[in-house]
Amino acid sequence: MGSKFFDQQQKLTIVEKAQEIGFKEAADIAGVHYTTVYDWKNKLETMVREAFLEHQPNRPGRGVKKITPDQEEAILNTWQTNPGFGPGQVRSHLRRQGKTISIRSIRKVMLANGYEPRQTKKEHTEPQRFEAGRPLELAQMDILELHINKARVYLILLIDDYSRFILGYRLVEHTSADEVTILVQDAITRYGKIEELLTDRGFVFYSWRGINRFEKYLEHEGIDHTHARAHHPQTLGKVEALNKRIKNELFRQKHFSTLEQASCALAQWVDHYNSKRPHQGIGGFLVPAERFHGQADKALDEIAKNCDVTSQEHDVERSIANLVLSPDGTITLYILGQPVMVKGGLYG
Incomplete structure (x- = not known):
């Protein structure tokens, strides 16, 4: 069936009828998808009736593009x-399944089914964007304060700057230099040596008098410690954005009675984020695990061939060995996060 064409008076009549009998019913009678009628209704609400009737579409020759039942089902x-x-993320996720649907069609279906777009704030100045050049070159770490049954708890997050992969997290009742040290050490043991760590100047990360235990640990491990500029949250923008997402999507949506309950739900959320959720910050089609584990090119090639990559597992650990080049030219070999060779001579 070809595209259908309606003038503004016909659109108005269909919208008015939809408000009486329902959008899906009116759309069926008109022979269009209900999202199209919903779109006309929105335009009518933003214009006065006379302006709507006088409105001339920018591209009147295109007609109404039909959304198939399979496409709608996949979107929803x-x-x-x-x-x-x-x-955008729905489009990317479907593209990873080998299904190509325009973002316009996806937005129409979502809006007609209750989607409320986020209100974006206009930036007065464009922040400078920085990204590490490889996995583990730079990690970001932050602490988010939350409440479980009115009890205050803290979520410590460690992410890889290059891939946005969550290297580790801890949900604790109290923060301390020891807690953040354990988190970093666990990440190094599991994934390899972190070259540089970016944090704010919170008391667990930084001491205004001398050096605290966490700073001593980083110095001993040969990890460069960089601090975000005061009153400049953009420096830690990647982990700050992750904080906000976890808070809005998990802790504001579900009620947890205990720390253990929350930790279990958090583990599932992190696994989904790392391995199943396309990330807009790394191109929109890749999940963090693919970029972190060096599978980006393979995944993009398969997506380009309309292959379904969503069923693949990304539980591959990083190599047990990695080389780190220090600013002074020293090359260190790490095995499971532990240095074993420096400049060709045995370490220690």
């Missing part, structure tokens, strides 16, 4: 499974 299933997704 993806969105219901991933309620935090916006239209």
